Amino acid sequence: MSAAVVLLLLFFSGITSNADEVTKFPISLSSSLTPSTNSTWLSHSNKFAFGFYPTPNGYAVCVSFTSYFDKSRTVVWTANTDDPIVPDNAVMLLTEDGLVLKSTDSSETVVMIGNSSRPIGGAAMLDNGNFVLFDYHGSVTWQTFDHPTDCLVPGQSLSPGTQLLSHASETDLRKGMFRLKMQIDGNLVLYDSDSLDVSIDAYYESGTAGRGNNISLTLQNDGHLCLFDGTSVVMNITTGGNLTFEVLYLVRIDPDGIFRVYSRSWQPEDDWRPIYCGYKDVDAADCRCLPGYDRISSGVGCISNLVMDCSDKDQSSKFGMTRIQYVTWEDNYYSALDVSSEQGCEEACLKDCSCRVALYRNGQCRKQKLPLRYGRWQTVIEDVAFDLRCLFDIKGGTLICI
Incomplete structure (x- = not known):
């Protein structure tokens, strides 16, 4: 019974x-x-x-x-x-x-x-x-x-x-x-x-x-x-x-x-x-998107709120990349390139209008698909993350990061 x-x-x-x-x-x-x-x-x-x-x-x-x-x-x-x-x-x-x-x-x-x-x-x-x-x-x-x-x-x-x-x-x-x-x-x-x-x-x-x-x-x-x-x-x-x-x-x-x-x-x-x-005593998780990103309305992840005109695929004259420390995501890339330096990874992303975030490690630049998922802060990370969330002030000639 x-x-x-x-x-x-x-x-x-x-x-x-x-x-x-x-x-x-x-x-x-x-x-x-x-x-x-x-x-x-x-x-x-x-x-x-x-x-x-x-x-x-x-x-x-x-x-x-x-x-x-x-x-x-x-x-x-x-x-x-x-x-x-x-x-x-x-x-x-x-x-x-x-x-x-x-x-x-x-x-x-x-x-x-x-x-x-x-x-x-x-x-x-x-x-x-x-x-x-x-x-x-x-x-x-x-x-x-x-x-x-x-x-x-x-x-x-x-x-x-x-x-x-x-x-x-x-x-x-x-x-x-x-x-x-x-x-x-x-x-x-x-x-x-x-x-x-x-x-x-x-x-x-x-x-x-x-x-x-x-x-x-x-x-x-x-x-x-x-x-x-x-x-x-x-x-x-x-x-x-x-x-x-x-x-x-x-x-x-x-x-x-x-x-x-x-x-x-x-x-x-x-x-x-x-x-x-949580697990392993992870008890202070703060689930939020990075500045310049919004949580998508359905599903999991964040998407850039930066509006881009892809009629010009090379965005280097309009935008810049920001290096993000201690952050990584699920490594879900759509393109991987061999480059000689971190700067080469930034330039490769700026010349691809589809690229918003890139991860660099040991001479390889991996352009990430959106939405970004499973982002987390870590004190020890092998990848260097670059985020396209800076634009040039045409009048002042300065780089403004959002």
């Missing part, structure tokens, strides 16, 4: 042996929600809520903390992250097929949430943050714990082949730019959302590839986050504390691409505090 079913026994008034009779569930068939009136179903102790969650862009279907325990109503699960916003006149109905979202002025299904191969008999919002659908016999047919979005709560695991997706922003619940993948090869990897599952596109790897195909990322009740193969711990990511029901933990891949562990007490006036950020 699953842990979810055991918890539900506290709520049930009884399970009959007659298959024709429906088990009495906390949320029965034909129960419904609307954004404007009864917008959520609550867990037994009013800690968690499932249902319509207000955002600046409209309503989304989420599992969140209730305002009684968390004034900000932190979201831990979101339905349909590709397009989470539902019409203001939506109604959600629990049916034998699953949770059906319809418009009040139409019988047409807008979204199906948690559909099941077995007829559904009822549902429950559990106190551990798991929203569960059950068949008529009380067996789990679908649960949010099996379909995580950007978070894990204690008792939840990220199983092989699944991933967490960041939100677009703190208030925009659409799919964002980063993902954390628990690969079936046993490796836990951070990628941008549009990349392939290949090492060259990773900006973090746990280094556990080949350790087994049954490894999951697991958050335990004491805040211990680890890679677990079902028998033993493969890798500790954080250490656990003393198990106490007065402290709650949360793991989330944030919109900035950093994977953080948070903690807070159950006191309503408390707030979430990061207790672990």
Whole structure:
């Protein structure tokens, strides 16, 4: 019997042996929600809520903390992250097929949430943050714990082949730019959302590839986050504390691409505090573009805001190169040339209107594709970076760098 079913026994008034009779569930068939009136179903102790969650862009279907325990109503699960916003006149109905979202002025299904191969008999919002659908016999047919979005709560695991997706922003619940993948090869990897599952596109790897195909990322009740193969711990990511029901933990891949562990007490006036950020104690990442570059609106990377006229391919009379220290990017070049010096690399880039950034090392000049990705500060870098973000003031004859 699953842990979810055991918890539900506290709520049930009884399970009959007659298959024709429906088990009495906390949320029965034909129960419904609307954004404007009864917008959520609550867990037994009013800690968690499932249902319509207000955002600046409209309503989304989420599992969140209730305002009684968390004034900000932190979201831990979101339905349909590709397009989470539902019409203001939506109604959600629990049916034998699953949770059906319809418009009040139409019988047409807008979204199906948690559909099941077995007829559904009822549902429950559990106190551990798991929203569960059950068949008529009380067996789990679908649960949010099996379909995580950007978070894990204690008792939840990220199983092989699944991933967490960041939100677009703190208030925009659409799919964002980063993902954390628990690969079936046993490796836990951070990628941008549009990349392939290949090492060259990773900006973090746990280094556990080949350790087994049954490894999951697991958050335990004491805040211990680890890679677990079902028998033993493969890798500790954080250490656990003393198990106490007065402290709650949360793991989330944030919109900035950093994977953080948070903690807070159950006191309503408390707030979430990061207790672990990133990996290898990299906890002060500042994700931003260099001066003269803007973050692209979709995807990951930065693009130059310098306007150039490529009718004249040689830009040396109009622009100049700036040497950038202690910065490097993913080395994704479209052309590599043999040159005799750093100055030769600058000149080669200026004579190519497609060139914005070049990396120089040991007599080779590599012109980089845009957008630039995975930029980072490092004190020891073999490459010398040159950036086209200076232009000549025609009247004054000076070089102005933006």
